[in-house]
Amino acid sequence: MWRVTNLCCNKRLLIMRCWQMREARSHKSVCLVTGGFDARHLRLQPWRYLSEVANQLRRQGHQVTVITDGGTGETAVSDPNLHRIPSVSNPQWQKNWQLTQTIAAVQPDVVLWHIGLTSFLHQRLDPGLDVPVVGIFTSPLYEKADLARIGVRRLVVERQLSGIHTVGTLLPKRLLRQMASQNERLEQLVVQTHTTSYQLQKSQLSSLPISVIAPGVDEVWKNGRSTHNTQLRQKLGYGQSDMVVLYFGSPAPLRGLHTLIKAVQRVGTAVPALKLLILSRRHADELMAEDASLRHLLNEQTMQGRSQIISGYLAPENLVDHIAAADIVALPFELVPSDAPLSLLEAKALGKPVVTTQIACLPELVADGSHYLAQPANEVSLANSLTEAVLALRANNQIKQPSVRGWQQVGVEWSQLIQTM
Known part of the structure; x- marks a missing residue:
């Protein structure tokens, strides 16, 4: 009996060692x-x-x-x-x-x-x-x-x-x-x-x-899906009928933000409830000239009362809350610095309609979500895409809820x- 037990133990030990060796080789x-x-x-x-x-x-x-x-x-x-x-x-x-x-x-x-x-x-x-x-x-x-x-x-x-x-x-x-x-x-x-x-x-x-x-994307984006963050919207000064377009990223002009401001000016004449919220993600010692130029554009009469800007990097949870408070995310790149900008995937993970441009990989990244494509560096085309997104939301069209991987x-x-x- 002892011999049988001992043989079984030795067999299990041999199997375990073989498994460990295989695991070691695969790592x-x-x-x-x-x-x-x-x-x-x-x-x-x-x-x-x-x-x-x-x-x-x-x-x-x-x-x-x-x-x-x-x-x-x-x-x-x-x-x-x-x-x-x-x-x-x-x-x-x-x-x-x-x-x-x-x-x-x-x-x-x-x-x-x-x-x-x-x-x-x-x-x-x-x-x-x-x-x-x-x-x-x-x-x-x-x-x-x-x-x-x-x-x-x-x-x-x-x-x-x-x-x-x-x-x-x-x-x-x-x-x-x-x-x-x-x-x-x-x-x-x-x-x-x-x-x-x-x-x-x-x-x-x-x-x-x-x-x-x-x-x-990080889990915070997958777990933060929400149509609206009502409390934060009120804190930011937005009413229930306002249509909030949000941009988050660098203020560098080739990211398309300056073109977006001009497009919002165009659409705003027909849609007074249209608002622009900019999360200018930059360190305090960089892109200062671009940020100053941006603020000058926003001080124009047609943008006063229609736009606001928050500079700096928000904590991930705070960033998710701000994007959840918006109705539309606009990321109209004119040149993509590196393949697969994560901001599009993050906005898509929150179930937000995304307005972006027909350049590089951007159409692929938003393909399975609610999206609207404009020609890059073209304010008229971008204004048309924004208008299309606004009309779709007002018509209560169902927003696609894409699956986003972690x-x-x-x-x-x-x-x-x-x-x-």
Whole structure:
């Protein structure tokens, strides 16, 4: 009897050890290489997506190390698994030995390399790197017509936002293809939208397999779905009959806010109840000129009593409350800085009708919710879309309630990909 019991125990122990060994093999050591990974950027795309990829992979049991540059002092991210070096750039004309040595010290099973369109021009993976590399491609792809619509003068003035996209769009695609083909260790690309995947394939910039792993939203957005936050509406001075259009994001002109103000002026003549609430999300020491220009526009006679602005970053719960207090969310980008702006997904998660523009991935992001599309940088088209949204709400048309995924699902899909490498 004792022998039988002992054999059963040994068998169970052997099964447990085999399971543990299998689990250990499926959990990878992952190295994420990205520039600018500091605290001021983590609210913004693409760093928000990259930080969530790292965090969610850790929750799936993988060991993740981040290698980045910059972010010293109070902007530094506190993370024991983060290595900060002077530069993560590895141009063909100057080998970055410190980057190579740092990756080697991590001994990763997989390297995730954050790249954009111009990265093909100057980033070269070390041919001696003997582990698979996945490129996380986060650049929207534009046509020359998209830039022409904005105009040379505005592109120059707003070069901090438009510069890298202008260079990437004007570079000969043949040159980019040639440079991309030299990264032999790059085995796969991951993008956040099907739009970008299609554009990469159409332009033939890369022959690599492309996976789409879309971003998610925080639980606070999924749990905060509400038609109105009546108490906050009253505190903000809005009546029950007011039609509140809300913008939240940077006051940079290429985000479309100045065009939105002009569109609201147009619609407001026919819809006196139309109001504009602006949540200008910026740090106190940045975009000051843009904020001042914005306030000057809002002081015009046609906007007085129709608009108000709240500057700075609100706490997540407070931000959700303000958006829930609005009727319509307007995010009329004229140029998308990075693929998959989360603000559209967040507004959609609250069940709000979204007015946005027909550029880059934006139509895809709002496709399964109530949405209205305008031509970018076109106040007449934007005014028409706003009018359409207002009329639909007044007619009590049923608002679509789309399903929006959380970050945990993003981690599951990334883990599945990592385990195939």
